Amino acid sequence: xxxxxxxxxxxxxxxxxxxxxxxxxxxxxxxxxxxxxxxxxxxxxxxxxxxxxxxxxxxxxxxxxxxxxxxxxxxxxxxxxxxxxxxxxxxxxxxxxxxxxxxxxxxxxxxxxxxxxxxxxxxxxxxxxxxxxxxxxxxxxxxxxxxxxxxxxxxxxxxxxxxxxxxxxxxxxxxxxxxxxxxxxxxxxxxxxxxxxxxxxxxxxxxxxxxxxxxxxxxxxxxxxxxxxxxxxxxxxxxxxxxxxxxxxxxxxxxxxxxx
Numbered sequence: 001x002x003x004x005x006x007x008x009x010x011x012x013x014x015x016x017x018x019x020x021x022x023x024x025x026x027x028x029x030x031x032x033x034x035x036x037x038x039x040x041x042x043x044x045x046x047x048x049x050x051x052x053x054x055x056x057x058x059x060x061x062x063x064x065x066x067x068x069x070x071x072x073x074x075x076x077x078x079x080x081x082x083x084x085x086x087x088x089x090x091x092x093x094x095x096x097x098x099x100x101x102x103x104x105x106x107x108x109x110x111x112x113x114x115x116x117x118x119x120x121x122x123x124x125x126x127x128x129x130x131x132x133x134x135x136x137x138x139x140x141x142x143x144x145x146x147x148x149x150x151x152x153x154x155x156x157x158x159x160x161x162x163x164x165x166x167x168x169x170x171x172x173x174x175x176x177x178x179x180x181x182x183x184x185x186x187x188x189x190x191x192x193x194x195x196x197x198x199x200x201x202x203x204x205x206x207x208x209x210x211x212x213x214x215x216x217x218x219x220x221x222x223x224x225x226x227x228x229x230x231x232x233x234x235x236x237x238x239x240x241x242x243x244x245x246x247x248x249x250x251x252x253x254x255x256x257x258x259x260x
Contacts, residue, residue: 016136016169017115041163046141051087062092063116065102099125110134118169123159124226130162139165176230180205188212235260 051058066074071094078092096102099122109115110132121129129135142149149157149166156171182192188209196202202219209218221227229239237260238244242251 016138016141017117017119017134041137041165043137043140043143043165046136046144048141048145054087057087057089060088060090060118061116062090062118062120063095063102063106064092064120065094065096065099066120067094067097103128107132123171126160126162126167130167135167137163137165137167138169139167141169142166174226174230176227178202184209184214184218187214232256232260 062078064071064074075092078090082088082090093116095105102119103121103125106115106119106121107128115134119129119135130137141147152166152171153173156173157166160166160168160171178195180195185192185205188205189212190205190208196205206218209215232239237258238255240251241253241255242249244255245251
């Protein structure tokens with residue numbers, strides 16, 4: 001997810017940071033637990049035509065934590081964009097090795113206003129960013145420019161819509177992948193062209209691999225929280241109460257300790 005800051009004079013998720021805001025009454029990381037997340041907000045103005053009157057190049061800073069091929073691709077995109085025109089100069093700055101470090105850097109900058117114009121964050125920070133009152137809902141810019149979210153994935157739009165507004169300027173939806181070793185399958189007498197399709201089959205195949213002496217560790221799971229959250233959501237299991245956090249009341253307790 002990305003967040004965008006409101007530019008004076010002029011989206012993983014791309015969020016616009018509101019540079020004219022000085023932060024909220026809390027620490028910017030938790031928000032008001034008593035305020036329903038789905039209250040309809042009054043959208044602020046988004047000066048989408050501000051660049052038309054700019055007489056000097058506008059500098060834009062983007063904070064990100066993307067590494068490897070994705071990081072080099074982002075840097076190449078920034079270079080290509082800067083070379084394509086002379087009104088905007090974008091600087092992409094790597095801030096941390098993961099999203100937690102990136103978000104910590106952002107929250108540390110809230111009291112002083114030392115923030116980027118654009119933040120490439122992830123979905124678990126959405127409400128905290130909104131509560132910090134430092135970001136501009138992209139919906140305001142969509143409306144001002146006459147743009148629609150019809151071309152976006154509906155699930156992503158629903159997920160990132162709070163208070164009736166789509167917050168990130170753009171969003172990507174990640175998927176989980178399972179890799180298996182075909183040679184190991186062959187050695188255990190399994191069909192190398194048939195990957196396990198259920199957790200029950202994962203267990204069945206793993207037991208066969210171990211019984212055949214192929215490996216003592218037939219399954220390795222990366223247990224990042226979002227893996228489990230994604231699997232539970234795909235199975236229709238709420239993670240929290242209050243309509244999975246989208247209700248009009250308070251979200252007060254976890255709900256995933258269930259048979260699923």
